Amino acid sequence: MTTGSDLLDLSPVMPVVVLDDPADAVPTARALLAGGVPVIELTLRTDTALESIRRIAAEVPEIVVGAGTVTTPRHARQAAEAGAGFLVTPGVTDAVLDAAAATGLPFLPGASTVSEAMRLAERGLGALKFFPAEASGGTDFLRSVAGPLPALRFCPTGGITAGSAGGYLALPNVGCVGGSWLTPKDAVAARNFGKIELLAKQAAALR
Numbered sequence: 001m002t003t004g005s006d007l008l009d010l011s012p013v014m015p016v017v018v019l020d021d022p023a024d025a026v027p028t029a030r031a032l033l034a035g036g037v038p039v040i041e042l043t044l045r046t047d048t049a050l051e052s053i054r055r056i057a058a059e060v061p062e063i064v065v066g067a068g069t070v071t072t073p074r075h076a077r078q079a080a081e082a083g084a085g086f087l088v089t090p091g092v093t094d095a096v097l098d099a100a101a102a103t104g105l106p107f108l109p110g111a112s113t114v115s116e117a118m119r120l121a122e123r124g125l126g127a128l129k130f131f132p133a134e135a136s137g138g139t140d141f142l143r144s145v146a147g148p149l150p151a152l153r154f155c156p157t158g159g160i161t162a163g164s165a166g167g168y169l170a171l172p173n174v175g176c177v178g179g180s181w182l183t184p185k186d187a188v189a190a191r192n193f194g195k196i197e198l199l200a201k202q203a204a205a206l207r
């Protein structure tokens with residue numbers, strides 16, 4: 001896997017995962033894999049996220065582990081050092097773009113307007129995270145941009161549910177959708193990894 005576009009083809013759903021306890025990282029990754037989802041995005045919203053990435057990269061090599069919520073150049077460097085296989089950002093700045101490019105990792109930069117998408121395309125980035133998807137026009141936005149920007153592919157994320165994912169995945173410019181619903185907080189807290197596996201199985205069958 002070498003490009004952002006390859007990332008969009010790994011699974012219909014990119015699981016966006018917030019973990020507080022790195023002890024949950026490996027079992028969560030294994031549950032997703034067992035359900036047929038071979039990719040996991042650990043958000044850098046918790047202090048322990050880098051340790052979770054480290055553990056998954058070392059102990060579950062069959063899953064592609066990446067870092068989400070990359071909002072600073074430092075995040076990009078730290079995630080790469082921890083063994084992340086890809087980076088995802090909610091939006092971009094020039095500094096974050098440069099730092100992400102310097103890691104050499106496949107990268108999904110966030111965009112929510114046509115101008116942002118065009119600027120990223122100009123830098124050779126053709127696979128984008130459309131965030132926040134529901135708040136920024138959802139499937140109507142994606143249908144509209146497919147006309148003027150037919151080469152761009154998206155991973156819409158933000159407010160998408162098991163129920164609304166299918167509508168996004170039916171669009172030709174959507175590679176996958178991102179969502180946190182595969183790893184609900186209560187299931188992680190209860191260490192109910194069977195529930196995560198079941199949700200992953202349902203997500204894997206979406207396309």
Ligand SMILES: O=C(O)C(=O)C[C@H](O)[C@H](O)COP(=O)(O)O
Nearest residue numbers: 016068069090157158159179180
């Ligand atoms: O953390 C980030 O980098 C983000 O951009 C935000 C997340 O992608 C969304 O919060 C996904 O979460 P849900 O809306 O619950 O599916």
